[in-house]
Amino acid sequence: MTDHLFVFEGNGVVKDYSGSLSDYADCLVEIENTSGDQIITNDEDKKANYKDDKQARMQARNDLKKDKKEMKNLDNKMGKLREEVLALEAKIEESSDEGWTVLADLTDKLDAIKTDIDDKEMRWLELAEAIEEAEMME
Secondary structure, eight states: OOSEEEEEEETTEEEEEESOHHHHHHHHHHHHHHHHHHHHHHHHHHHHHHHHHHHHHHHHHHHHHHHHHHHHHHHHHHHHHHHHHHHHHHHHHHTTTSOHHHHHHHHHHHHHHHHHHHHHHHHHHHHHHHHHHHHHHO
8 A cells, every 4th residue: 555656767757646556557547548639639730830840940040140141240340440440559659749639539430449349249249149059959
């Protein structure tokens, strides 16, 4: 006589069942009866949803390719902007005697380029995270 069972299902799965062995057997019979109906329904659903699933996978692949392409373009743009920053910094050092208005204009340009780089780096990080998640899903 028992009123509590530990059911070892394999692969390290252990279920805790409150009830007798005959109650557990009845429960298994019910599960088998209902799962048979669900298998038929699930097969029909799988066939009906196959096109939708295929389109979703294709869209995900296209999005992944697009993100990778955008990421590569951002790398190129950031490289060019960093070169501009170096050139502007050199120009600021050379023109320190030309007056404060020239320095202010050059500094404003430098700040704008650095802000643009920061924005592109943030977008690059967002894309890297999205690509990593998409590749893990595949």
